[in-house]
Amino acid sequence: MLKLYNYWRSSSSYRVRIALNLKLIQYESIPVHLLRDGGEQHKPEYRALNPQEMVPLLVDGDFALGQSLAIFQYLEAQVPQPALVPEDSRDAARMWSFCQVIASDVQPLHNTRLLQYLDKELGVDEERRKTWVRHWIGLNLDALEQELQVREATPYCFGETPTYADCCLVPQLYAAERFGAVRDWPRLQAVATRCREHAGFIAAHPDLQVDAQKV
Numbered sequence: 184m185l186k187l188y189n190y191w192r193s194s195s196s197y198r199v200r201i202a203l204n205l206k207l208i209q210y211e212s213i214p215v216h217l218l219r220d221g222g223e224q225h226k227p228e229y230r231a232l233n234p235q236e237m238v239p240l241l242v243d244g245d246f247a248l249g250q251s252l253a254i255f256q257y258l259e260a261q262v263p264q265p266a267l268v269p270e271d272s273r274d275a276a277r278m279w280s281f282c283q284v285i286a287s288d289v290q291p292l293h294n295t296r297l298l299q300y301l302d303k304e305l306g307v308d309e310e311r312r313k314t315w316v317r318h319w320i321g322l323n324l325d326a327l328e329q330e331l332q333v334r335e336a337t338p339y340c341f342g343e344t345p346t347y348a349d350c351c352l353v354p355q356l357y358a359a360e361r362f363g364a365v366r367d368w369p370r371l372q373a374v375a376t377r378c379r380e381h382a383g384f385i386a387a388h389p390d391l392q393v394d395a396q397k398v
């Protein structure tokens with residue numbers, strides 16, 4: 184069985200949990216507490232698995248893979264159905280672009296280690312750290328909202344069925360709520376409302392994970 188090293192409140196982990204659920208892939212969830220004892224991701228036994236000391240990490244037998252978008256590509260190749268990539272090549276490219284805005288341009292700017300660095304190394308206080316996070320989430324989700332606004336309205340970001348874009352969007356909106364960064368994003372919010380009714384998204388929610396709330 185696949186193993187997923189993850190943390191309940193990590194939005195990158197949440198993305199992968201959704202994708203696994205949508206693909207109906209059974210997996211063993213192994214919690215890695217990102218804060219306890221200085222962070223379990225930094226323990227030697229975890230570093231041996233993932234030198235980047237981050238979650239998520241997917242383990243398939245002797246194959247270990249970090250980075251949520253790479254994990255999506257692996258899952259898509261291993262279990263093609265249901266497809267989570269649009270058939271049309273331009274839609275597929277746009278879908279990956281949407282994912283990358285979240286995975287490359289937004290989430291890294293509110294990642295645990297970055298916020299810890301701002302706090303401990305640069306002495307940035309909590310209020311200014313929140314201002315930082317709200318700024319970058321707001322700027323990028325405004326852009327994604329505009330991107331969806333010019334497309335025909337569909338239940339999910341890129342059509343009638345979920346894709347990896349939806350796997351990225353819902354956790355990012357969850358993070359936006361956590362950091363008080365929510366603005367008026369009608370299309371993003373309509374899609375997220377639809378996703379939140381889907382069993383695959385529901386089961387992946389942070390609050391339903393075994394390690395939830397144990398901060």
Ligand SMILES: N[C@@H](CCC(=O)N[C@@H](CS)C(=O)NCC(=O)O)C(=O)O
Pocket residue numbers: 193194195196217222224236237238239249250251252286290291294295296297
């Ligand atoms: N680009 C990576 C980001 C992974 C990431 O940022 N993981 C965070 C949790 S969301 C983490 O492990 N943080 C631990 C740390 O910062 O020490 C991905 O998409 O998987």
